[in-house]
Amino acid sequence: DAKTTQPNSMESNEEEPVHLPCNHSTISGTDYIHWYRQLPSQGPEYVIHGLTSNVNNRMASLAIAEDRKSSTLILHRATLRDAAVYYCILQPTNYGGSQGNLIFGKGTKLSVKP
C-alpha cells in the first residue's frame, strides 16, 4: 500500500490560513488523495479529495503537486472548531479486495490559538 507522511503536530492562530502538508512519494498514477479530520472524541469526517487538479469545497482547498508526490490541505481561515487531527489517505481508483479500505495513519494534530 502506498504510504503517506504527515507532521505529528502543527499550530495556527485563529483567522489565519493553515497549510497542512502530506508527502506520498510512492503514489501511483491512479491513487486519489483523501483528507479526513477527527475532532476530539468524535468519528472522523470527510474533508476533501482529489486526483491531479487542485480542488475546492466549502471546508477547504486541496493543492496537489505537479508530480503528485505531495499535497497540501489549506484551511483559509482557521477557527477554534478546526482544531482536530487531520488524516491524509491514498485510495486506489482500481482496486480489489481490501484495496478499497481507508487506512489511517496517525495524522497531524492541529492546534488553533485564539
Place this chain on the structure above:
Amino acid sequence: DGGITQSPKYLFRKEGQNVTLSCEQNLNHDAMYWYRQDPGQGLRLIYYSQIVNDFQKGDIAEGYSVSREKKESFPLTVTSAQKNPTAFYLCASRAHWGNTEAFFGQGTRLTVV
C-alpha cells in the same frame, strides 16, 4: 436525516464477558467498516463488509466477530478472547468500495472493568 448511528456511546464490560456494539446506517451504503482507536493513535481496521452476507477480516480481527445480515446493520461483538478491549470503536459506511467519501458514527467507548 440520513446518517450512521452507533450505540451505546459508552459501554462498560466485565472481564470475561462478550459485548455487542451496534452500528446502523440509513444511507443505503453497500460497504461498512469497524475501526478501533487507542489513545493518541490512528484508526485500525477490525472488519469490513462490502456487501450483505459477506465480510472480511481487517488488520486486527482477533477477538472480534461481526455479522452482516442486513444492508443497514453491521454489529460488532467483542469477545472474551480479545485481550485488551478497552478502546474507542468507530463504525463507518460508504456507497461502494471505491472513491467515495466515508461516513463515520460518533463512536462507542468501551471500558473493561
